[in-house]
Amino acid sequence: MSAGTIVLTLSALAAAWVIYLLVMRAAARRRYDPERVLLGACANRALGALREKGALSGADLVRLVSGVSAGNFFTGGRVRVEDPETFAPKVRDYLLSQGLAGRDGEGLCSLKK
Helix, strand or coil: CCHHHHHHHHHHHHHHHHHHHHHHHHHHHCCCCHHHHHHHHHHHHHHHHHHHHCEECHHHHHHHHCCCEEECCCCCCEEECCCHHHHHHHHHHHHHHCCCEEECCCCCEEECC
């Protein structure tokens, strides 16, 4: 290897390391909202069930969100749904407010087309 190749390789590695550190610092400064992360995980699970079934009742949603845990990659902490009866309406409202699902009667959600 020539000296120019070695210098170029070390420069590329140093630049990649600096970019990595900047990204990690920015991610660490970002505010971690555990409820938002948990809502996203439960919404993904509910959307999968909506694609399969077409509609979900309130009881189906309670069953889906029970025991779901989620966490942020950078913090390492995880949160878990402890009371699915009170968290399921939040998930339903989140799906409706984001336009991912529509109301299909009392307590029912359907996939928005």
